[in-house]
Amino acid sequence: MLQLSKSLRMRTLASLEDSYELCRQITAEYSKTFYMGTQLMPFAKRRAIWAIYVWCRRTDEWVDGPLASSTTAETLDHWEKHLESIFAGDPIDDEDVALVDTLSQFPLDIQPFRDMIAGQRMDLYRSRYETFEELKLYCYRVAGTVGLMSMAVMGVAQSDQKAPWDQEQGFDIPTEEAIALGIANQLTNILRDVGEDARRGRIYLPLEELALFNYTQDDLLNGVVDDRWRELMRFQIQRARKYYTQAERGIRALSPDIRWPVWSALLLYSKILNEIERNQYDVFSKRAYVPTRRKLLCLPVALLRSKVL
Numbered sequence: 419m420l421q422l423s424k425s426l427r428m429r430t431l432a433s434l435e436d437s438y439e440l441c442r443q444i445t446a447e448y449s450k451t452f453y454m455g456t457q458l459m460p461f462a463k464r465r466a467i468w469a470i471y472v473w474c475r476r477t478d479e480w481v482d483g484p485l486a487s488s489t490t491a492e493t494l495d496h497w498e499k500h501l502e503s504i505f506a507g508d509p510i511d512d513e514d515v516a517l518v519d520t521l522s523q524f525p526l527d528i529q530p531f532r533d534m535i536a537g538q539r540m541d542l543y544r545s546r547y548e549t550f551e552e553l554k555l556y557c558y559r560v561a562g563t564v565g566l567m568s569m570a571v572m573g574v575a576q577s578d579q580k581a582p583w584d585q586e587q588g589f590d591i592p593t594e595e596a597i598a599l600g601i602a603n604q605l606t607n608i609l610r611d612v613g614e615d616a617r618r619g620r621i622y623l624p625l626e627e628l629a630l631f632n633y634t635q636d637d638l639l640n641g642v643v644d645d646r647w648r649e650l651m652r653f654q655i656q657r658a659r660k661y662y663t664q665a666e667r668g669i670r671a672l673s674p675d676i677r678w679p680v681w682s683a684l685l686l687y688s689k690i691l692n693e694i695e696r697n698q699y700d701v702f703s704k705r706a707y708v709p710t711r712r713k714l715l716c717l718p719v720a721l722l723r724s725k726v727l
């Protein structure tokens with residue numbers, strides 16, 4: 419019976435090609451920046467990243483999407499079982515077909531996927547973070563994990579593709595740097611979306627850091643932009659940039675064919691911080707956005723860096 423229902427289900431699922439195409443469309447629709455990055459990758463890696471992106475997006479939707487108000491801990495337990503089924507090679511939905519294929523081709527571990535679900539659990543119960551350590555754990559879970567997943571697909575440089583001194587620097591598998599890029603991206607996202615999150619009653623910035631700048635939760639919820647806020651934002655932006663710098667050091671340890679896309683994604687996303695500065699730190703009434711022309715300008719810069727750094 420179980421066998422029968424499984425085979426019935428299998429027959430109604432999308433073909434491999436259609437599933438990857440679905441993942442491509444979803445990635446293009448939801449994340450312009452990362453989609454642009456993936457377009458610079460070799461075919462097999464590009465579509466694997468789309469399959470992973472879609473699973474991450476679906477995971478995020480449980481707490482951020484239209485059905486979020488009915489999501490409970492049990493919903494996420496169920497989603498974790500769904501994940502185990504994918505890792506067992508048994509797709510449930512059309513989007514899973516591509517991910518099952520990706521798992522058969524790249525050495526992906528289930529742990530970062532589980533950690534990301536744990537990150538969504540945090541979002542379910544918490545709307546405040548007291549310290550940066552707590553926020554950092556959240557950022558690892560919802561975004562650092564994406565770095566780990568992506569790295570398994572992108573691959574690291576073979577020893578004959580590296581200069582001898584790279585090995586001495588212990589850059590064999592740049593795990594910390596991959597996590598750092600996820601954290602940098604997430605911190606950027608948090609800074610860009612402070613106003614939007616406040617309107618949903620959420621504050622991601624650590625409360626003890628607000629206090630350090632004499633800025634209150636009420637100030638934030640009311641969108642007060644003054645010297646205290648600008649100082650606080652300068653401090654936050656500086657820290658996000660440190661994570662970008664750490665990530666940059668790991669890129670040359672990656673396989674050469676994906677250094678350009680990773681540099682591009684890094685530059686494109688970090689530019690949002692420049693836009694926040696350009697907007698005089700007003701993240702309440704404006705959404706920091708990098709215009710397409712400025713985005714395109716990043717690509718040759720990224721190419722150059724991927725060759726020389």
Ligand SMILES: CC(C)=CCC/C(C)=C/CC/C(C)=C/CC/C(C)=C/COP(=O)(O)OP(=O)(O)O
Nearest residue numbers: 449561564565568592595596599600603604668
């Ligand atoms: C640097 C090294 C060694 C490896 C690279 C490893 C990678 C690719 C890390 C990047 C991880 C990543 C893409 C994290 C996602 C974080 C994030 C905040 C995504 C935001 O996604 P959306 O919310 O869809 O984006 P927008 O809303 O900004 O379009």
